[in-house]
Amino acid sequence: MPPAPKKRRRTPRQLLRGVRRRARRVAGRARRVFWRSLQLRVVTSTMVISIVVVAVLGVFLMQQIIRTTLETREIAAKSEAQADRNAVLGYLNQPAAEAAKQPVEPGQALQPAGSSPLSQATEALARRAGSASRYSVIIRNETLPGAFYGTTNIDPVSIPSRQRDELFKKEAGEDSTWYTPLYYKGQPEQPVPGMIIGTRLDSSYEIYHLVPLDKEERTLASVQQMIILVGAGLVLLLAAISSLVTRQVVTPVRLARQAAERLAAGRLDERLKVRGEDDLARLATSFNEMAANLALKIHQLEELSQVQRQFVSDVSHELRTPLTTVRMAADLLFDAREDFDPMAARSAELMQNQLNRFEAMLADLLEISRYDAGAADLDVxxxxxxxxxxxxxxxxxxxxxxxxxxxxxxxxxxxxxxxxxxxxxxxxxxxxxxxxxxxxxxxxxxxxxxxxxxxxxxxxxxxxxxxxxxxxxxxxxxxxxxxPSRARTIGGTxxxxxxxxxxxxxxxxxxxxxxxxxxxxxxxxxxxxxxxxxxxxxxxxxxxxxxxxxxxxxxxxxxxxxxxxxxxxxxxx
Known part of the structure; x- marks a missing residue:
């Protein structure tokens, strides 16, 4: 047995052309279906408009929720920052405050031991803040770079240097708020979204309240998912409603179209069912009246056409017999025209010519009557x-x-x-x-x-x-x-x-x-x-x-x- 022929492998360019052709065919079918279906166009338009409206409303609503949530959290954080600042000032104004100005090595522990006023203030702020989930506090002294006191394991790199520079330009006691990621020691690669409220004291100290916003972020994410789900459900619901409403209108129109096609195909007994008294019912009634009148007129025209065809056929056949007799007499006169006087000879020639024309006209009438009767055939x-x-x-x-x-x-x-x-x-x-x-x-x-x-x-x-x-x-x-005004030079019917x-x-x-x-x-x-x-x-x-x-x-x-x-x-x- 001869070996089976190997299948020719198609090149990537040929495969790409094939995919493009199939995609164009699919797109063409989808486009034809879309433009042929009124219900599909209405439902699609409703869904597109609904998606746009729901998206705009969802974005607006989400922005309002985010703004309200952050403003509420910022107001609470500023209130706590004001109270903490007053507490720190109370500790620093004690007679032993000079002890807090002793040199501190950079990188000192977050919660240093000791009984200095600054240490007491830090411990008091830690007790007020509670866990790090509420907020953390960092106290820095601008005269001692690298030294700080903190209430938790918050990393001071969370405070951007540019924001610190902006804080120095403000008056003492004026707050500055920044939204920035917060870093904790031991977790450098897992920043937490947060908010920093910075304040500069008269005694060259800086107090930073670092408020984590991870809970608010999770809450907002849940709200966003809920809005998306509700929006998608609303769009689907509107699409279903539009499909139902459109179906109630399109179905009678589709039935009317099908009935019109059957009527155009010759089924003159086609009628629509009339339900109710609305506009669609009146449309069905008008269609039925039109179909009845059209069937009547067609029937009348068919009868008239039949009578006309029968009349032409009968007259054409009936004229054959007298025409044959007249033709025989005219041929005798035409053959003997040389024995007549000129006037009579000319009359014989005219009669012969007109008889020829009359026979041609009669032949045309008989031929057209055969076509009307469907009796014409070919000799191929x-x-x-x-x-x-x-x-x-x-x-x-x-x-x-x-x-x-x-x-x-x-x-x-x-x-x-x-x-x-x-x-x-x-x-x-x-x-x-x-x-x-x-x-x-x-x-x-x-x-x-x-x-x-x-x-x-x-x-x-x-x-x-x-x-x-x-x-x-x-x-x-x-x-x-x-x-019609032009004179005919050739006789004919x-x-x-x-x-x-x-x-x-x-x-x-x-x-x-x-x-x-x-x-x-x-x-x-x-x-x-x-x-x-x-x-x-x-x-x-x-x-x-x-x-x-x-x-x-x-x-x-x-x-x-x-x-x-x-x-x-x-x-x-």
Whole structure:
């Protein structure tokens, strides 16, 4: 057995492109779902607005709680600091206060032993502060750098030097408050959020109250979590409420949309259930009344159309018998016209011409009645489109000579084989050529043929008056004329292009028109090469290439005015 082929490993760039394509597809699906669902858009908008409002209110509320908590703690700490300062002043003002000014080595113990007034004051402050969780006190003397007295194991590095400098600039007895991390000996890497209240005494002593705020921080963190949870719950609750309320409105609208789609698909008995007496109920009532009136009008139009089709069919068939008799008599008179006097001979020729025109009109009416009855069918054979075009041009030569029109044939050198009903396609081309001669004002008519793998196309281009905007589809309506005041030089019923379009549709093809006022018009017939195949494109453009090129040139080139034109069009003397 041959070895199994190895799977080709994809490069990181290919993997990245694949991920991007999948992400774009997912984003595209999500975007389509979002814009197609009114309920989803309302719920999403409500959630976004709710999140913004709740976030703003939560931030504002949290700031107020933090400010209130810190202000309360600061007021209490300042009150205790004032009391401690008065106590220290009382101890320092004793007669033995001179003993406290003895030299102290830097780095002395936090709670030195002895009976000096400063030691007594430190011990008293320690008893007042209690545990370190309330606050700690550090007493320093600015004349003895490095010496301090403390009530706990608080590290003096907690006091920033910049804040000490600011304290020296203030008057004695004036407080300074700082928010800074507090450090304890033995725990240098675990600072505690805290607040420092510093005061300078008259006797060159500094008293610092270090208040830890770890409890307040934990309390505020709990409050913040609670606010976030309550805000998230509130947002979800608002989203659920908006979804419920929107559903009550969207569901009847969705039912109305589905009913309208079924009504448009032809189910004229579709109706909505009416519940209540609100606006949605009145909408359902109005929809039901509209559907009933529409069904009635459609039924009336169908009956009228059926009567009209039946009338056209019956009249067309009934006219065949008398027309045959009249044709036989007219042929006898036309053949013997040389024996008549000139007036009678001319009358015989006119009668012959009008009978030919009447037979053509009757043939068109019979053909359109067959299309209305759904009785038209195809006799498909593989033919060369070029031969069909040449036969149609040969049939139109006499009419073209009378209008001084010349045909410009642009046929490919290779055969253009396609499966089609050559009789019907030739009739389409004759109608297009007659129309081009009628409206071409004596200019050349260009006939182009092209083919590709799936389709063949024939384009008939005239250089006459052209079409006005919006008339590209009207030209295929029955009995429609572009300019009713214009005299017709070619007799007809006004059904030629309508029958041509029906023939093209019967082949599974397209018959399209383009026109521009003053630039002429072009009709393009596109047919599949294989009968029954789906037509996906045409080998020929609908807009003539020279017109498209001229429009592109005009869009990219700015006209340059002559000096006379730029001066208002006045000629120079």
């Amino acid at each position: 054979d593989p033919v060369d489109v070029r031969d069909v075009v040449l036969r149609a041009v040969a049939d139109s030569e006499a009419l073209a000579e009378r209008h001084s029109t010349r045909f410009d044939l642009r046929l490919p050198g290779e055969p253009c084989m396609a499966e089609m009903d050559s009789r019907r396609v030739e009739r389409i081309l004759r109608n297009l050529l007659f129309n081009a001669i009628e409206h071409g004002e004596g200019r050349d008519v260009v006939v182009s043929v092209a083919a590709d793998r799936d389709a063949v196309a024939v384009a008939v281009r005239d250089h006459g008056v052209g079409l006005k905007p919006g008339e590209e589809n009207l030209v295929f309506d029955r009995f429609w004329r572009a300019d 006004g059904l030629g292009l309508a029958i041509s379009r029906e023939d093209a549709i019967l082949h599974g093809g397209w018959l399209q028109a383009w026109g521009s006022h003053g630039e002429g018009s072009q009709f393009r017939l596109s047919l599949p090469r294989v009968a029954g195949a789906v037509l996906r494109g045409s080998p020929l453009p609908l807009v003539p290439p020279e017109v498209e090129m001229r429009r592109t040139w005009r869009g990219h080139v700015t006209p340059v005015l002559s000096p006379a034109a730029a001066d208002g069009g006045r000629d120079a003397d």
